[in-house]
Amino acid sequence: MQDQENQEVPNQPDGQEQVPAQEAAPAAAGEPSLEEQLSATEAKLAETHDAFMRAKAEADNVRRRAQEDVSKAHKFAIEGFAEALLPVKDSLEMALKVEAPTVESIKEGVEMTLKQLNAAFERNKLVEVMPQPGDKLDPNKHQAVAVVPSEQEANTVVNVLQKGYMIADRLLRPAIVTAAQPK
Template identity: 35%
Template sequence: MTDEEVTEQVREDAEEQAEDAEAETETEDHLGPTSTKLVAEVATQDANLATELEGHLAQLEADREEARERADELESKLKRKQADFQNYKKRAKKRQEQMKDRATEDLVENLLDVRDNLVRAVEDDHENVESLKEGVEMTLKELDRVFEGENVEAIDPDPGTETDPQRHEVMMQVESDQPEGTVADVYQPGYEMGEKVLRAAQVTVSDGE
């Protein structure tokens, strides 16, 4: 390569480098403001997002506090209801016991006259058996009156009545002209109070022969 060619090559390289530097400068000048704008926009969005998150967190905290207060209120009401229910149960139990005691007192009070009549029947001098019998019969009527007032009825089935395992206690089978398995005779009457059997009647049943 001649000196002239070398000189020309160096000149061309210098021009290319100058053009590259100028192009790079122009590129930097162009991208600089754009980058700054993008950074500013991102920063603004981040600030807005942070503000929204703070507001959301504050609302959640307020909702949680309200829910906690509501739960405390409901728990307090529940405890009061439980206490009221326990007091009601105690009062109801006490009233039941008082009613039971009162019913027992009334029954005993009604039976006092019956006992007095029995005492007189035993202690009085009777001229004959008929006089004693009349006194006992009067006492029995008084006792029946007390039972009637307490809704107590005798269980005294007629012969031929179908047996009821809830009201009749079968003692034995006997020969009878009644249908097989029905009541032949009453050995001892029973008693019921309302729908409750106090004592089943003891009966014999017919064997049908």
């Protein structure tokens, strides 16, 4: 028997033994084969690709909806302001239709129309910039068109030539002022 164990197998290179077919199977019966691992990985890849494509489509939809919202916001941005100005226009048209206006009726109509306009400005956060004489010159809200000699401190408002306006916190038009000259 010992002679049989020491005999070499004629078809095998030196040092290698013939392995029975049963031992060629995976060592651990619980491990999946390479084909099973490949198919599982391909399934996972397909699932991940599908999730990616869905997420990409959703992102494209969100981007498109946001662009539409911005477009609508630009298109209808002044809608509220325009609605607030319609009564002002109506009042002006009615004033022009009066057959024999008196100075008092014109003045009364203009005052009422100005109230409507001020209310429209207030609802739409359009605020007057009206500095008082002696206020410090603010280059962010005031535009000095002249420097005049004055008894006031230098770089203060002497006279307001035209009101300025702000929308919310943004300057629409600066107040046109004259400023005090340094002594």
